[in-house]
Structures are given as C-alpha cells and as structure tokens.
Amino acid sequence: QAASSVTMYGRADVAYSKTTGSSLMQSGGGETRLGIKGQEDLGNGLAATFQLEGRFDLDTGAKTANRSFFDRESTVGLKGSFGHVRLGRSISMMDRGIAFVNVGRRATDLQAYASATRHSNGLFYTYANGPYEFGADVTTKGSYNEGQSGSTDDGVIGQKPAFGAYGKYSANGLTVGLAYQADGKKAAKTIAKEFGAALSYKINPVTLGVSYAQGNDNVVGSKAKSRIWEASASIAATADDTINLIYRNDRRKNTVGAVTAAYKRQTAYGLGYIHTLSKRTSIYADVARTKDTVANTKATTWDLALRHNF
Amino acid sequence: QAASSVTMYGRADVAYSKTTGSSLMQSGGGETRLGIKGQEDLGNGLAATFQLEGRFDLDTGAKTANRSFFDRESTVGLKGSFGHVRLGRSISMMDRGIAFVNVGRRATDLQAYASATRHSNGLFYTYANGPYEFGADVTTKGSYNEGQSGSTDDGVIGQKPAFGAYGKYSANGLTVGLAYQADGKKAAKTIAKEFGAALSYKINPVTLGVSYAQGNDNVVGSKAKSRIWEASASIAATADDTINLIYRNDRRKNTVGAVTAAYKRQTAYGLGYIHTLSKRTSIYADVARTKDTVANTKATTWDLALRHNF
Amino acid sequence: QAASSVTMYGRADVAYSKTTGSSLMQSGGGETRLGIKGQEDLGNGLAATFQLEGRFDLDTGAKTANRSFFDRESTVGLKGSFGHVRLGRSISMMDRGIAFVNVGRRATDLQAYASATRHSNGLFYTYANGPYEFGADVTTKGSYNEGQSGSTDDGVIGQKPAFGAYGKYSANGLTVGLAYQADGKKAAKTIAKEFGAALSYKINPVTLGVSYAQGNDNVVGSKAKSRIWEASASIAATADDTINLIYRNDRRKNTVGAVTAAYKRQTAYGLGYIHTLSKRTSIYADVARTKDTVANTKATTWDLALRHNF
Numbered sequence: 012q013a014a015s016s017v018t019m020y021g022r023a024d025v026a027y028s029k030t031t032g033s034s035l036m037q038s039g040g041g042e043t044r045l046g047i048k049g050q051e052d053l054g055n056g057l058a059a060t061f062q063l064e065g066r067f068d069l070d071t072g073a074k075t076a077n078r079s080f081f082d083r084e085s086t087v088g089l090k091g092s093f094g095h096v097r098l099g100r101s102i103s104m105m106d107r108g109i110a111f112v113n114v115g116r117r118a119t120d121l122q123a124y125a126s127a128t129r130h131s132n133g134l135f136y137t138y139a140n141g142p143y144e145f146g147a148d149v150t151t152k153g154s155y156n157e158g159q160s161g162s163t164d165d166g167v168i169g170q171k172p173a174f175g176a177y178g179k180y181s182a183n184g185l186t187v188g189l190a191y192q193a194d195g196k197k198a199a200k201t202i203a204k205e206f207g208a209a210l211s212y213k214i215n216p217v218t219l220g221v222s223y224a225q226g227n228d229n230v231v232g233s234k235a236k237s238r239i240w241e242a243s244a245s246i247a248a249t250a251d252d253t254i255n256l257i258y259r260n261d262r263r264k265n266t267v268g269a270v271t272a273a274y275k276r277q278t279a280y281g282l283g284y285i286h287t288l289s290k291r292t293s294i295y296a297d298v299a300r301t302k303d304t305v306a307n308t309k310a311t312t313w314d315l316a317l318r319h320n321f
Numbered sequence: 322q323a324a325s326s327v328t329m330y331g332r333a334d335v336a337y338s339k340t341t342g343s344s345l346m347q348s349g350g351g352e353t354r355l356g357i358k359g360q361e362d363l364g365n366g367l368a369a370t371f372q373l374e375g376r377f378d379l380d381t382g383a384k385t386a387n388r389s390f391f392d393r394e395s396t397v398g399l400k401g402s403f404g405h406v407r408l409g410r411s412i413s414m415m416d417r418g419i420a421f422v423n424v425g426r427r428a429t430d431l432q433a434y435a436s437a438t439r440h441s442n443g444l445f446y447t448y449a450n451g452p453y454e455f456g457a458d459v460t461t462k463g464s465y466n467e468g469q470s471g472s473t474d475d476g477v478i479g480q481k482p483a484f485g486a487y488g489k490y491s492a493n494g495l496t497v498g499l500a501y502q503a504d505g506k507k508a509a510k511t512i513a514k515e516f517g518a519a520l521s522y523k524i525n526p527v528t529l530g531v532s533y534a535q536g537n538d539n540v541v542g543s544k545a546k547s548r549i550w551e552a553s554a555s556i557a558a559t560a561d562d563t564i565n566l567i568y569r570n571d572r573r574k575n576t577v578g579a580v581t582a583a584y585k586r587q588t589a590y591g592l593g594y595i596h597t598l599s600k601r602t603s604i605y606a607d608v609a610r611t612k613d614t615v616a617n618t619k620a621t622t623w624d625l626a627l628r629h630n631f
Numbered sequence: 632q633a634a635s636s637v638t639m640y641g642r643a644d645v646a647y648s649k650t651t652g653s654s655l656m657q658s659g660g661g662e663t664r665l666g667i668k669g670q671e672d673l674g675n676g677l678a679a680t681f682q683l684e685g686r687f688d689l690d691t692g693a694k695t696a697n698r699s700f701f702d703r704e705s706t707v708g709l710k711g712s713f714g715h716v717r718l719g720r721s722i723s724m725m726d727r728g729i730a731f732v733n734v735g736r737r738a739t740d741l742q743a744y745a746s747a748t749r750h751s752n753g754l755f756y757t758y759a760n761g762p763y764e765f766g767a768d769v770t771t772k773g774s775y776n777e778g779q780s781g782s783t784d785d786g787v788i789g790q791k792p793a794f795g796a797y798g799k800y801s802a803n804g805l806t807v808g809l810a811y812q813a814d815g816k817k818a819a820k821t822i823a824k825e826f827g828a829a830l831s832y833k834i835n836p837v838t839l840g841v842s843y844a845q846g847n848d849n850v851v852g853s854k855a856k857s858r859i860w861e862a863s864a865s866i867a868a869t870a871d872d873t874i875n876l877i878y879r880n881d882r883r884k885n886t887v888g889a890v891t892a893a894y895k896r897q898t899a900y901g902l903g904y905i906h907t908l909s910k911r912t913s914i915y916a917d918v919a920r921t922k923d924t925v926a927n928t929k930a931t932t933w934d935l936a937l938r939h940n941f
Binding site: 019020021023024025027034035036037039043045067068069070071072073074288289291292317318319321 | 636637639667669671673674677679680681683685699700701702703704705706707708709718719720751752753754770771772774777785
Binding site: 016017019047049051053054057059060061063065079080081082083084085086087088089098099100131132133134150151152154157165 | 330331333334335337344345346347353355377378379380381382383384598599601602627628629631
C-alpha cells in the first residue's frame with residue numbers, strides 16, 4: 012500500500028520580534044509547517060492527489076493554538092485535463108485571487124483582504140490554462156471554519172454555506188486577479204461577503220502591486236462595510252537580496268446600527284528585507300508601523316527571522 | 322540511527338453524507354489515517370517491528386476528537402517463527418476474528434460485534450501457519466481503553482484486565498472465525514464479555530458472509546445480554562465495481578434490573594457501491610436504513626465518498 | 632521544495648512497570664519519540680539545519696500529556712566552522728554538561744540535576760573541537776518553559792530570561808563536564824539557578840561516573856538550596872549485555888522561610904540490565920529503590936521494557 016510518491020515537506024521559521032509596549036519575544040507565530048502530499052497516476056491523464064499540512068510554533072515546538080492539526084491543507088482530490096477538484100479544507104478564493112500583491116512576511120504580512128483564509132468542508136475547483144487561472148469553492152452549511160476554536164456551526168439549521176470564485180491572468184510580467192468570497196457563518200462573523208481585485212507588474216528589478224477589497228457584514232440589527240487598499244513594491248536589489256515595501260489602508264465602518272469593537276480605521280506601512288542563503292534558506296527582517304484612528308492606537312513591530320524550507 | 326526501513330503510509334478519505342433530520346454534511350468521520358511503520362531484521366529469523374497509526378478528519382484537517390494521537394496502532398514488537406508479539410495499543414480479538422464479514426464502508430460499516438475495537442496497554446500475540454491464524458491479548462488492569470476520552474481506570478484498584486483470543490481458518494474461498502473478548506472496565510461499560518463466530522464463502526463473483534456475536538454485561542444491580550447477527554454479500558460486478566449488501570440485527574436486553582438507555586432492538590440494512598480508479602483510489606456510495614424499536618427511531622443515511630490510500 | 636535530505640527517525644519503547652503500592656502497569660512514559668530533521672549545504676562550509684522531535688506514550692498511542700507537540704527539539708539553525716547556532720526549543724545546559732553520568736533508563740533514569748531539561752524561546756550555541764565541547768543558551772524573558780502546561784510567563788513584565796553554559800572535555804576514556812543554568816521564571820519555580828560538575832572514566836569493561844549539582848531558589852520570603860550527588864558504574868558484561876549501577880543523593884532544604892512541600896531528602900539506588908538484540912533494538916530491566924526521609928516514604932520500582940530505535 013505504502014507508495015514511494017509520498018513526500019514530506021515543510022518549513023522551520025522562528026523570529027525575534029518586538030511590538031511597542033511589549034518585551035522582546037521569540038515568536039513561532041505559526042510560520043513553521045509540516046506537510047505530507049502525494050499523487051497517483053490513474054491513467055488517461057487522470058491523477059489522484061492528497062495533501063495534509065499543519066502549522067506549528069517553532070519557539071516552543073507547540074501545535075499552533077486554536078487550529079486543527081492539518082489546518083493549512085487537508086484534501087483528497089482528482090486532477091485531469093478538466094482541472095483539479097479537491098475535497099476537505101483548503102485555501103479560500105480571496106487568497107487565491109488577490110493575495111499575491113502582499114509580498115511581506117511576519118510583521119509586514121499585511122493581509123490584503125478581511126475574509127477567511129481557509130474554508131473547511133469544501134469542494135474546491137481550480138483550472139489553469141496558459142496565462143489563465145480560475146477557481147471556485149463551496150462548503151456545506153455553516154461549516155467554513157469548522158475545526159477551528161469556537162466553531163460549532165457545522166450543519167446547524169439556519170447556517171449558510173460559504174463559497175467563492177476567482178480568476179487570474181499572468182503574462183509578460185503582468186498579473187491581474189479578481190475574487191469574490193462569502194463566509195457562510197450567520198452570527199459573530201467579521202466579514203460575510205467580500206470582493207476584490209489586484210494587479211501586479213514586473214519592471215525588472217521591481218515588481219509593483221496594488222489591490223482593493225470591499226466587504227459587507229449583515230449581522231442582525233447592523234450593517235457594516237470594510238474597504239482595504241494595499242500597495243506593494245518588491246525590489247530585487249541583488250540576486251540574493253530583496254527589499255519589500257507595503258502600504259495598507261483598512262477601513263471598516265457601520266452603515267446601520269452600532270459601531271462594533273472590531274471596526275477600525277487603520278493604516279499600516281511595512282518595510283521588509285530578505286537575504287537568501289539558498290533557494291530554501293533565508294534571513295529576513297521587517298518593520299511595520301500600524302496606526303488606528305478608531306482605537307486610537309499606534310504600534311511599531313519589528314522582527315528578525317531565520318527561515319528554512321524543506 | 323535513522324533507518325531506510327521506515328515507511329509512512331495512510332489514507333485520505335472524505336464524504337458527503339446526509340442522515341434523516343440533518344442537513345447535508347461533509348464528513349471526515351475519522352476515515353483518514355496517517356501511519357509510520359518499520360521492521361528490522363535481527364538475524365535468526367527474528368525481527369523487531371514498530372507501528373504508529375492515528376486517525377484524522379479530512380473535512381477540517383482535525384485530529385479525530387477523543388482519540389489518542391496514534392489511536393489505531395501504537396506498538397513495538399518481536400516477530401519470528403513463534404509468531405508476532407506486540408506491546409502497546411492494537412486491534413482487539415473480536416475484530417481480528419469475526420469482523421471480516423463486515424464488508425461495508427462508512428454508513429454501511431455496521432460493526433459485527435459490540436465490544437471495543439482496540440485495547441490499550443496490551444500484550445498482543447498472533448500466529449499464522451498456512452490456512453490457520455490464531456491470536457490472543459491481555460491488558461493490564463482497567464486499562465483497555467486508556468488514552469481515550471473519559472478513561473481514568475488504568476491501574477485503579479478493583480479494575481480488571483481486558484483479554485481475548487481468536488482463531489481463523491481460510492482455504493478454498495472459505496473463511497471461518499471464532500473469537501472471545503472481555504473488556505476489563507468495571508463501571509460504565511457497554512459490553513463486558515462477548516464471543517462470536519463468523520463464516521464467509523466465495524463463489525465467484527460473490528462472497529457471502531454471516532456472523533453471530535453474543536455479549537454479557539454485569540453492572541451492579543443489572544445483567545444484560547446483547548446478540549448481533551450480521552449477513553453480507555459482496556458482488557464483484559466488474560473488475561472495478563463492487564456491490565455490497567449488509568444486514569445487521571442488534572438486540573440488547575436486560576435479564577436482571579432496569580433497562581438502560583443504551584439498550585436497543587435495532588435492524589439495519591446497507592447497500593454499498595465501490596468503483597475503483599486504481600488499487601489505491603476509489604469512489605464509493607452507501608445507503609443504510611436503521612430502525613430501532615426500543616428508541617422508536619428510523620433513519621436513512623447515505624454518503625458519497627472519495628478514498629485514496631497512500 | 633521538498634528535499635531528499637529530510638529524515639524521519641524515532642524510538643518505540645514500552646515497559647511493564649510496578650511501584651510499591653500500585654498495581655502492575657504498562658507504561659509508555661514518554662519514552663517513545665518521533666522526529667524529523669534535515670540539513671542543507673549552503674556552500675563555504677555553512678549549512679542550514681532543522682529538527683522537530685516530540686514524545687509519545689506507546690502504551691496508548693497518546694501524545695505525552697502537558698507537552699508541546701515537538702517538545703524534545705524544535706529548532707532551525709546555521710552550522711559552520713564557528714559552531715552551531717539554533718533557535719527555538721532545545722536541551723538546556725545542565726543536561727548537555729553533566730547528564731552523561733546518568734546511564735539509567737526509566738526507573739533508574741535518576742536525573743543528575745534539578746533544573747529544566749529544555750528551554751523554549753532560546754538561542755542555543757554549541758561548539759566542538761577535538762576533545763573540547765562548549766555551549767551556551769539564552770531565552771527571552773519568562774519563556775524557558777513556554778509551551779508546557781501552566782506556563783503563562785512568556786514576555787510578562789518582571790520575568791527573567793533563562794540562560795546557561797557548559798564545557799566538556801573527552802579524551803582517553805575520560806570525560807569531564809561543567810555546567811551552569813538559570814531557569815528564568817520568577818514564581819512557582821523549583822530551581823532557579825544551578826551549577827554542576829561531572830566526571831566519568833572508562834576502564835574496560837567498566838565506566839565509572841560521578842556528578843555533583845547545587846541549586847538555589849529565591850522565592851519571595853524564602854530561600855532554599857538543593858544538592859544532588861550521583862555516582863554510576865556501567866559494566867559491559869558481554870558485547871550484548873550491560874549492567875548499570877546508579878546511586879543518587881538529592882537534598883533540598885530551606886535556608887530562609889518555611890519548608891515547602893517540594894523539598895526532600897532523598898536517596899535512590901538503581902540497578903539496570905540491558906540486553907541488545909541489535910544496535911537499534913534492546914530488552915532491558917530496571918529496579919530502583921527510593922527513600923525520602925522528609926516525606927517519610929520508601930518505594931521500589933521495577934520495569935521490564937522493549938526499545939526499538941528507528
């Protein structure tokens with residue numbers, strides 16, 4: 012039964028980091044990963060695939076808290092000329108469609124959208140053909156975040172399925188992406204529905220990126236809107252040195268009903284530097300400045316980290 | 322130290338399923354497995370073995386709840402002409418002796434007996450010679466289910482060891498099995514002692530099976546008896562298509578003392594279809610109808626699933 | 632990304648054991664391990680390393696309780712002519728410097744010192760050159776035991792970093808070690824600061840060892856001191872049979888303030904026997920006698936175990 016096609020892979024990554032008002036910490040931050048994947052040729056261009064990948068905190072060796080064991084990917088699927096169909100837990104559509112403009116790591120990893128990064132209990136479809144890429148997913152009712160802490164909505168009456176779709180075009184240094192995503196939970200949700208667009212363009216040695224995402228919440232008695240702008244520049248200073256600049260503007264405001272605590276008017280600036288020791292190993296440093304005019308907070312976070320992919 | 326003989330293996334399996342009164346769910350159901358095993362030749366026909374295998378829910382990537390990490394198998398052992406001795410947690414004797422008649426998956430996986438499928442803290446012995454197979458196990462006191470949720474009986478005074486034995490004969494399409502098992506826990510047990518017999522016969526393209534298991538409980542102030550009949554037919558319709566039919570009659574009644582909530586008079590019918598895409602990959606569908614005249618419940622469950630062994 | 636240099640390794644070990652006043656148990660005891668490690672050559676004698684290793688209880692297949700998943704080692708590092716720098720969770724300095732005199736397993740595994748065996752959130756440095764070996768570590772504030780049960784001190788104001796250093800010399804059968812270690816936690820600590828020295832000498836077929844460790848606590852309102860003497864003899868009776876003798880004297884007394892429950896005056900004697908079936912597989916037996924004149928307890932523990940390294 013055991014097949015030679017099973018591959019174990021992963022990442023070991025740990026940082027020293029400091030945020031305004033806190034002491035210096037060594038941070039695992041869920042950046043360490045362990046995965047197992049494989050593919051079986053079924054003939055006629057058809058293949059069976061599976062992938063299991065979870066995140067860990069390298070500073071303590073702990074499984075990252077409030078995450079299912081294989082929270083990053085847990086799928087079995089079939090792949091062919093028709094595309095790739097996967098069942099289980101995988102990356103959701105906003106992330107597939109527009110996250111490519113977010114070039115930062117750790118402190119400068121400023122998420123370009125507000126909806127969930129993964130969906131559980133999903134059917135995932137992706138298709139790529141030359142410069143075109145397309146995907147869509149749908150989950151069973153109330154289940155998009157099942158397996159995470161505090162999620163008890165799976166199959167509950169009145170809950171909704173999560174779903175999404177994205178399209179992407181890449182050619183001659185230009186990448187354009189569009190995405191739509193609805194997270195199916197009814198109560199205590201942050202972003203219920205969100206769409207976004209992103210564009211990046213590579214003029215050697217610089218890659219410029221910009222994205223916009225807009226989300227809507229419809230909690231009982233209140234309606235709210237979020238808007239996230241992100242711009243980035245990734246500069247390949249030498250063959251081994253990259254400098255990343257990222258700006259994000261994240262505004263969430265209520266249009267009907269009371270302002271909830273989660274709502275914010277935040278601007279963030281990030282500067283990152285990556286020095287590669289090999290294709291798999293790098294040392295990197297980040298500094299990010301975040302300012303929130305609703306919470307009236309300002310914070311600067313920096314980190315210095317070592318990353319090894321295996 | 323690291324040896325090339327270490328093999329990682331497993332199964333990725335997820336289903337869409339629906340039971341009467343519930344909404345459609347994507348179900349991991351503990352059908353996904355990850356295992357590590359190895360064997361070392363010690364000379365003179367002797368070998369050291371180890372195996373670690375746990376179950377996961379593919380729909381969310383979670384470790385299956387209330388299960389120890391390597392709950393399916395966790396043993397180290399020695400193997401030779403005398404047979405195979407293993408220590409740790411492994412499959413108990415009713416499962417080894419009579420479960421072969423249960424050919425179903427998921428909804429149609431109607432367990433042919435009522436005692437525990439695994440024993441923890443056990444000494445396991447198996448011996449095979451030509452058509453004959455024999456095995457026995459014994460655990461330390463009160464420990465058969467240690468490592469599972471709510472089990473705190475390990476080594477507690479007054480607890481009993483679990484034990485069992487089975488024999489099997491297979492030749493010319495005929496398989497006959499006999500088994501006895503006692504689960505050692507004193508309180509809150511379901512089945513304390515159980516014996517069973519099973520027979521299957523292959524007349525191409527059909528394999529017919531029948532089993533009977535009878536268990537006894539002796540909780541303070543009450544005595545109870547359970548009887549499980551199972552019959553199955555597995556039809557190899559084509560080289561890639563199998564149809565399974567399963568019937569189970571599960572009766573548990575008190576002979577002394579009050580009827581407890583767990584007791585039932587249940588009949589279940591299952592119909593399963595498996596289409597193999599390769600030796601390791603299959604698509605399958607099941608429908609099962611369960612009727613309980615004590616609880617006065619009827620339910621139909623169906624599932625549609627994808628399974629890949631690696 | 633996936634590299635062939637990733638190695639999975641580990642140990643499967645389970646014992647029958649009995650302590651005075653308890654019934655016979657099958658004990659996993661955290662002796663089972665599973666690890667993943669790798670190394671990447673970066674050129675110029677530089678290499679990237681990672682290692683993830685956790686402990687399990689083989690008797691039930693459970694992850695050992697109150698331990699982070701990869702609690703034995705969780706590091707990423709760089710290695711070169713300058714030595715080896717690792718970040719994350721690893722073995723602390725008393726263990727590296729003086730634990731080599733403790734030759735016992737399970738019941739006879741009488742720890743030669745009292746401070747923590749691992750530090751989380753640490754920077755670890757080791758250097759070896761011919762007969763000399765040297766190492767040092769430092770953690771961020773209050774974090775030495777982060778990831779273990781009940782540890783919430785990481786980054787808390789007023790907490791202290793943990794640190795340590797050791798040196799070792801090995802030549803012509805003689806090994807000498809010196810170590811110092813401070814565990815950084817402020818409250819509820821057992822040993823805050825400890826130093827130790829150890830020596831072993833091999834006169835075939837006997838290896839003799841002796842160590843001394845002295846620790847200090849400074850909890851608010853009380854001061855205490857601990858002193859641990861250990862002596863051992865390891866006798867290679869045949870190529871496959873080893874007999875170990877271990878004596879430990881562990882005294883902890885308050886110098887200021889009230890005597891706390893943890894404090895003791897303990898003597899322990901151990902006798903162990905190891906029969907190797909191969910380099911990787913062994914059967915072993917231990918008996919240890921512990922006497923505490925503060926708690927006024929005496930106990931004898933014995934075990935019989937099977938160990939397989941893979």
